[in-house]
Amino acid sequence: MRPLILLCLLLNWVLTDIQAQQKVIPLYPGKAPGSESWTWQEKELFHQPYQSKLVYNVSQPTLTAYLPPAATANGTAVIVAPGGAFHILSIESEGIQVAKWLNSKGVAAFVLKYRLVRSLTDDPVAELAPKMRDFKKLDEINAPVVELAIADGLKAIEYVRSHADDYGVNPKRIGIMGFSAGGTVTMGTVFNSTSANRPNFAAPIYAYMNALKNQTIPADAPPLFICASTDDQLGMASHSTNLYNAWIGAKKIAELHMYEKGGHGFGMRKQDLPVDSWIDRFGEWLELQGLLWPEKPSGTTSQVTLKQVMERRKAAEERVRNDWAYFKKYETENKALTAVAAGEKRVVFMGNSITEGWKRADSSFFAGRPYLDRGISGQTTPQMLLRFRPDVIDLKPAVVVILAGINDIAQNTGPMTLEQTFGNIVSMAELAKVNHIKVVLSSVLPAYDFPWRPGLEPAEKVVKLNNMIKDYATRNNIVYLDYFSAMVDNQKGLKKELTYDGVHPTLAGYKVMEPLAEKAIAEALKRK
Incomplete structure (x- = not known):
């Protein structure tokens, strides 16, 4: 039963009707390269024990665009890769909810459905549970699909960059973030990209790093926002700390948030713990990078504007302390x-x-x-x-x-x-x-x-x-x-x-x- 309990922490899906209202973008014009023989179709399943819907058997990767109101858009875009051990996608708390939060900050979001290992039954959770008893064997099963999923991540970056004008995006302000297996995809795009399809920033959240064969840090490696929980039940806390140390050792920009409690797969779930505010820390990091403020003609945010923003934030914080009712x-x-x-x-x-x-x-x-x-x-x-x-x-x-x-x-x-x-x-x-x-x-x-x-x-x-x-x-x-x-x-x-x-x-x-x-x-x- 233990793998099932651990797996429960990975699953927090509720596919909403809102998703159907967004623009869905196929990443490839026909069959995706490397999986031309795949004939199975993407499916959804409401899983009764978790009272959740899940997505599985993704064979044709797509992006779903979530765009902020034009009046608040700031030119930044983030590709969001949900997790699920390369067998399923936690599409709500690690996808749709994140995208909507990014929209509230003026950021365009694109939820990525990357290719997954085929489920032979209509109960992918039951299929995955015994595999999670041995991560080494699971890595062997996943290995061919991991490469395809990373290719999907790179293709997603290429798509958004080449269609930047269509979405009101600055091609130099395109990042990617991912959760668990989605974090594998995120870092896979960083390690395996060229200057043409490399993300401008990346956010691996409780990323699984063991599935990545290539972990060579590029000379022009992007800034990283890294976040995880010390009590990660799947033992992945060290994956995040090791990644941070490697980035800092290479003299690259990185920020690490390691929470004492939160477990694996916290996503946007609310647990009444400090980890619930991780997304706000990510917002502050985006702000520090100058990515939440309207771009100047040069494509960068001026230091004066950023300073003014920080001063306004400080004033707001002071008001909360000294004049709560305003x-x-x-x-x-x-x-x-x-x-x-x-x-x-x-x-x-x-x-x-x-x-x-x-x-x-x-x-x-x-x-x-x-x-x-x-x-x-x-x-x-x-x-x-x-x-x-x-x-x-x-x-x-x-x-x-x-x-x-x-x-x-x-x-x-x-x-x-x-x-x-x-x-x-x-x-x-x-x-x-x-x-x-x-x-x-x-x-x-x-x-x-x-x-x-x-x-x-x-x-x-x-x-x-x-x-x-x-x-x-x-x-x-x-x-x-x-x-x-x-x-x-x-x-x-x-x-x-x-x-x-x-x-x-x-x-x-x-x-x-x-x-x-x-x-x-x-x-x-x-x-x-």
Whole structure:
């Protein structure tokens, strides 16, 4: 049973319908060279014991493109190679979720399905389990396919580089990252490439190195980001430390993150351990390399711009320590407000980035009206509750429109239950009513996933929270503002034509929200 238990740590797949919506790119025009006689077809299987889908029998390698919004794209691209012992692909936590996180940073991502060892049955997990008892024999079985998979990795780099203009990518900012066997593919491309198809940077994550025959470090070797866990159950921690030492010994750029706990195959899974934040460390490393910021005409990020970015980050970190609720955000504006005029029906919009972005997207909605936008990007309900007095009560509005909860579900300030979120929303409503302020409680906008924290499956949580808010509003004679019904798609996400990232509205989205908000405000003013 031990190999099965270890194998479980490798598997965390949930193929989503989103994948089918991305552009799938065959790497070769016909049969892939070296496997022309392969006649089997790629398959998916929902594996009941792990409650997961897996991909196996890949014979025609492909890339699936995940592109960031044009407005946030920075010209960097990463090819993502999932792991699975060259028999299966952990396509979700080591592929799709990583790609979506990269998109949130403005990076184009291409998930690679490389060629795999053929499974003779429709239970590839059961076939693989006994093979993992002896890695030496497994390496012998995998050896011919490892070479083909590395060729697929090199072909992927060539493809993205030759089609860079089509995807808004700088051909000098193309990297590759891979997990476990995907890490083998990643380092195989580095060791076996030429200057024409060598990645500009690479990130082997708990890579398996023993399957690589050639480990000669090229003279123009790219920078490496290396990450693994000391308690790797498959004994691969040393593969990462040895690789780091070799890179540093060759006087090449490398960064190593070795976590005490996390096991093998942690990918984007959440275990409530420090290893959960490894992807953020990767983002910081990309930033340090100048790969997350819009490129200059020369193709590089200026030191002044990078310095400014670092200063802004430092300021943000200081604010978290010294002004967690961000009282200072609107302090000056609040002090400059004149007293409420006779007959004025002042309205405060309290919320997060969806509210804050509203005024930027459509300033005309707020112009000429007694509407005050008090949204702060990224905020959760505990932060809003703390600043509710200075940013709402003290402004003496007739109505407050509260739109909150999505960042709680995204765990922006840590895990929260829906009941805790709902309690904070109720507390804001009660504070408003005690101070003779009419309340409009908004539904949370639909969200299928979070680009900055993929895999939390927010769709059903949003529905449940909205039901709680609506029920409370009905029982307490409070206006319920239903954005959700007007903006939801058939996956319980935000309609594509109304958003640029699946969470935040575009101008078209705000145009849907505005008449609904005005109607709700008018209704609230009528109520006693």
